[in-house]
Amino acid sequence: MIPASELILNPDGSVYHLNLLPDHISDTILTVGDPGRVAQVSRHFDSIEFEGTHREFVTHVGYYRGKRLTVLSTGMGTDNIDIVMNELDALVNIDFLARTVRPEEERMSLRIIRLGTSGSLQAEVPIGALLATEHAVGLDSLAQFYPLMETGLETQIATELQQTLALPFAPYVVRGSDLLREQIGAGMVMGNTLTCPGFYGPQGRSLRLPLRQPDYIARLQNFRHHSGEGEFRLSNFEMETAGYYALGRLLGHEVLSVNAIVANRATGEFAENSSAVVDAMIERTLQRL
Ligand SMILES: O=P(O)(O)O[C@H]1O[C@H](CO)[C@@H](O)[C@H]1O
Numbered sequence: 001m002i003p004a005s006e007l008i009l010n011p012d013g014s015v016y017h018l019n020l021l022p023d024h025i026s027d028t029i030l031t032v033g034d035p036g037r038v039a040q041v042s043r044h045f046d047s048i049e050f051e052g053t054h055r056e057f058v059t060h061v062g063y064y065r066g067k068r069l070t071v072l073s074t075g076m077g078t079d080n081i082d083i084v085m086n087e088l089d090a091l092v093n094i095d096f097l098a099r100t101v102r103p104e105e106e107r108m109s110l111r112i113i114r115l116g117t118s119g120s121l122q123a124e125v126p127i128g129a130l131l132a133t134e135h136a137v138g139l140d141s142l143a144q145f146y147p148l149m150e151t152g153l154e155t156q157i158a159t160e161l162q163q164t165l166a167l168p169f170a171p172y173v174v175r176g177s178d179l180l181r182e183q184i185g186a187g188m189v190m191g192n193t194l195t196c197p198g199f200y201g202p203q204g205r206s207l208r209l210p211l212r213q214p215d216y217i218a219r220l221q222n223f224r225h226h227s228g229e230g231e232f233r234l235s236n237f238e239m240e241t242a243g244y245y246a247l248g249r250l251l252g253h254e255v256l257s258v259n260a261i262v263a264n265r266a267t268g269e270f271a272e273n274s275s276a277v278v279d280a281m282i283e284r285t286l287q288r289l
């Protein structure tokens, strides 16, 4: 039995942070960082059967063209993704009454699609582009706490990037769901996403604080790894994808990150209408579910 201090349930039986019951979970879940973006997704629904809010976790459940969907906001950062992925998985794969993990044959694999905003690292990935993440590279420490298995290619990329950036810790590299990327990402830019534990310094932004490595962005832009699978380079910055991909692999869920490019760090531009870019991402994704 999982003790009350580890599987924490609220008095109504809902899971601790998300405040959701198993009934609120559809097999396809759309996640967004910004709580305000949940309604930007669900306004396309034909009907909404549930709306809930707790902290930064806003959830709408409804139907889009006959398909039941759950849309959930996560807030920012991979520390929140640890909560979201563990609690979503618990909602489908743990029996809350018995407090036991369901037997393997009863376990469910969710389809989780993140719809986020992101900054491009490369001039040729322009503002307005929609980018589907193939590999995520985590500069945060979340994956260090789990027995994540990385492929030879992922480990090599991580080691070389650690050397390139002279980091005192090893990044982690995880490939997401090819299945979802082929279905949802068709026609989008395919890229490799750097997940950072911050928006400013960890993404090479300097307002009043100088960076420890003044050429940090250039090192990221110029980073290359060549293998039998072709050339690997980093495309864009954000703050959650690597956490999703690592926990998706560990828990057995299909996960895809779709990125609306609202900043270009090579050209120094920010989108004049970032909401329109996000709308395009939402509409394109919904049409392909
Ligand atoms: O727009 P969302 O989904 O929040 O994603 C991006 O925007 C936030 C930073 O502005 C970070 O969460 C980053 O990952």
Ligand SMILES: O=c1cc[nH]c(=O)[nH]1
Pocket (backbone or CB within 6 Å): 117, 118, 119, 120, 199, 203, 237, 238, 239, 262, 263
């Ligand atoms: O540059 C950007 C834009 C959106 N979100 C990020 O994390 N970085």
